[in-house]
Amino acid sequence: MLKPAKDKLLASIFTNSPGLVNLWAKKADIVTNTSTPWATAASDILQGPVALVTTAGVHLIGQPPFDMDDPEGDASFREMPSSTPAGALTITHNYYAHRDADSDINVVFPVERLKDLEAEGFIGRIARRHFSFMGHILGSRLERLVGETAPAVAAELKRDRVRAVVLTPS
């Protein structure tokens, strides 16, 4: 079976079986940390700017899609202006079933809900840009993520003076 078709089939099985995901998580070779980094949140951080970062493979329709052929995944990232309408976003990710997210991007990347919260005053200001990765990154691509692309996104968020980040998985 071709790799993309096989990946999509597996994604569909995992999406419909939370128990299977749990079994996988217990056995999988996931990076295990013993401590956690910490940045103290000031009481007014929701005044913003607030940014979203997702690993759901979201990107602008015009941007290059994430690489679905490399078995180690794609460690690159996409930046998206926060003013982008939801209809200008798409998803490239064969490792989870995203039919529901295709119909409503807020299922994995709650950009419109964040705009609602800004409009109602629950948060002060949305950041200029949001960022997206593709999950399922392994081996040498994981080294690139940790050593290069994740720090690059952190630096861009700092440049935008972002004060609070919510991350969403796939």
Add this chain to the structure above:
Amino acid sequence: MGLIQRTIEEAGIPTLSISLNRTVTEKVKPPRALLVGYPLGHPLGRPYDKKTQTSLLKEGLTLLRDIRVPGTLVDVSDRYRF
């Protein structure tokens, strides 16, 4: 996702992740996480369920501001039906 979160936090920006799986999250040890227990591909629940999406995002943002203990994982307060 946890590795990216940790990198952003190390850069000095407070972060919170919405998490689908406690086992993975406990291994990665992010600074703060809201555990929702939804199926893969649905961290904010079902499509067009604005009410649940908004509640989850509000809860996550509030926790992001208020959690004071590093590594705190919080189960979502309401068992939103899936």
